[in-house]
Amino acid sequence: MRVLMFGWEFPPFISGGLGTACLGLTKGLASLGTEVSFVLPRLETGEDASHLDLIGANQIRSTVGVREVAELTNRVKVLEVLSPLRPYITEKEYRSILETERNLRIEDIVGELDSDFSGGYGENLMAEIVRYGVIGAHLATKGDFDVIHAHDWMTFPAGIEARRVSGKPLVVHAHALEFDRSGEHVNQQVYDIERAGFEAADTVIAVSHYTRDRIITRYSIPPEKVKVVYNAVSRDRRFGALRLHKPYKEKIVLFLGRITLQKGPDYFVEAAAKVLKQYRDVRFVMAGSGDMFPRMVELMADKRLADRFHFLGFVRGTDVERIYAMSDLYVMPSVSEPFGITPLEAMVHDVPIIVSRQSGVAELLDNAVKVDFWDVDLLAKSILEIITDDELSAELARKGAETLKKIRWEQAAEQVIDIYSQLCGEQA
Incomplete structure (x- = not known):
């Protein structure tokens, strides 16, 4: 053919x-x-x-x-x-x-x-x-x-x-x-x-x-x-989490994608603010670029999150893999996501994930944590539960690895x- x-x-x-x-x-x-x-x-x-x-x-x-x-x-x-x-x-x-x-x-x-x-x-x-x-x-x-x-x-x-x-x-x-x-x-x-x-x-x-x-x-x-x-998703991984030196001792929660309306970055910032009101031993990272970037910086500043929220800009290649490998949780709060490969990429690095129910990839992930993009309270609650419970985090990562075996x-x-x-x- x-x-x-x-x-x-x-x-x-x-x-x-x-x-x-x-x-x-x-x-x-x-x-x-x-x-x-x-x-x-x-x-x-x-x-x-x-x-x-x-x-x-x-x-x-x-x-x-x-x-x-x-x-x-x-x-x-x-x-x-x-x-x-x-x-x-x-x-x-x-x-x-x-x-x-x-x-x-x-x-x-x-x-x-x-x-x-x-x-x-x-x-x-x-x-x-x-x-x-x-x-x-x-x-x-x-x-x-x-x-x-x-x-x-x-x-x-x-x-x-x-x-x-x-x-x-x-x-x-x-x-x-x-x-x-x-x-x-x-x-x-x-x-x-x-x-x-x-x-x-x-x-x-x-x-x-x-x-x-x-x-x-x-x-x-x-x-x-x-x-x-x-x-x-490709299951190639050049970095293991144990071989990378994390820049912070706190847990890292990651958003990686275009910073546009479609990807729901504002819901991520709002959820971060709610989590940090209850728990400070965590840092939130937003990697990507897009038209909503200036607005997200303003929202972060307005919420007074500067000491616990980091913007990395657009990343590619091995830098993407390093970020996954250093993260403790990946969040995709998309407003409308036809599929969404990034959660699968995070799962390759044994990172537990939270995905929007308004995404195509959610159809494949029976054991993932799913929330409606607009439900910031539930998103914040789910983030807090995972980053404060190592057993739950490990179980979600294990189930993710099992799911990946079926996705080729x-x-x-x-x-x-x-x-x-x-x-x-x-x-x-």
């Missing part, structure tokens, strides 16, 4: 769980004999790509011309008028852009043709998505593959175009939805691209039943078209290959 796969992130150049999931899934597919050609907007050096053929759209950008861009924006109507938006933009930032920026036109995209792909989420994101879509069609006319697989909305236009020119079946993979990122104040252009991808796909993969239900109800996609394939990328890959085979069989 040969797959032409489109993805916006790939380690080590990642912004969140999307790149981690793409690496894990492609490794699982490769271990089962599937050949993957993975197309990134920008190819750097250092990517973990020994198991697949990695292609950079920036390396073939000269193939994109004015005619191709015009034809694409005419075919894919949602690309005709696009604002220069980022995928995790806030409502306040969106309104600011609408007041100061004009809409993106074909002329603007053409003006970027000689520019390199940034491969990130900057102000030229939408222009890059259009050019990336044209390159998707170009690659589909040249490659030898059986199925197309596109990850998240940034790559859906490329997947749609590749399907159009090749006639091969298209799988689109929803790792997050616009409703997760923006709540009810969705960006209409992003929503329209997501819906166009779901409608054009032969099969939609959702990372949880939580996400599947949202795709069906919010985008009016037939239920039989949407399949659930859970993410997994190879298992996810097997399910994806079944979907590929069904589609290719139907097409034959």
